[in-house]
Amino acid sequence: MRMSNSTTRRRGLLALAISALACLFLFTPTASAHGTIVDPASRAYHCWQAWGSDHMNPAMQQQDPMCWQAFQANADTMWNWMSALRDGLGGNFQGATPDGQLCSNGLARNNSLNNPGQWKTTNISNNFTMHLYDQASHGADFFRVYVSKNGFDPTTQRLGWGNLDFITQTGRFAPANDITFNVQTSGYTGRHIVFTIWQASHLDQTYMWCSDVNFG
Incomplete structure (x- = not known):
């Protein structure tokens, strides 16, 4: 039985729609919602x-100037705090990440996070707990934790690899929304940066963050 021209057109349009949907699902990027260090908070x-929830408030420029400049540069840096x-x-973390780009994990869209200045700090002791919140529960092959050297000034200097003291590397962690681990240091006082590398377990995905702290 021959189909009418209108039936043929309808079937053609339906096939085209199905094909378009298939392409949409095929080429949609994998979800990039993962996590960050929430305590001491990454920048x-x-x-x-x-x-x-108040990023249009002009008071931010005076009360929190480093966040203000980051929002002005690219608000997506903050909306996607979990996707750096x-x-x-x-494993070539140092070779793949130039000095001065550590706090942005070498991502140009997050370059404002590298800028030195009066970032708000979290008060910690020489023995402190780190808390990763991971929306996607990917687990960790390991975390590496560094502290900026005594004499380094985060308010005037961009962070480089030579400015860091290596503190510890953890073992593996099973998938979970919340991962905490203890870090023991000594000899630090005042303002520093805690620099953390998270090697996620599900793929070769590397996250790097700067957390501004005040050792009390």
Whole structure:
């Protein structure tokens, strides 16, 4: 039985629609919602937590100037505080991340996080607990934790690898929304940066963050 021209057109349009939907699902990127260090808060997370619901408030420029400049540069840095990842570094963290770009994890869209200045700090002791919140529960191959050297000034200097003291590398962690681990240090006082590398377990995905702290 021959189909009418209108039936043929309808079937053609239906096939085209199905094909378009298939392409949409095929090429949709994988979800990039993962996590960050929430305590002591990473720079982007602090700005989102403090100002995300009030980011148009002009008072931010005076009260929290580093968050203000970050929002002015690219508000998406804060909205996507959980997505500062890079794929396929193969453990070559230092070689793949130039000095001065550590706090942004080498991501140009997050470059405002590298800028020195009066970032808000979290008060910690020499023995403190770190808390990762991971929306996607990917677990960790390991975390590496560094502290900026005595004499380094985060208010005037961008962070480089030579400015860091290596503190510890953890073991593996099973998938979970919340991962906490203890860090023991000694000899630090005042303002520092805690620099953390999270190697996620599900793929070769690397996250790097700066948390501004005050050792009391």
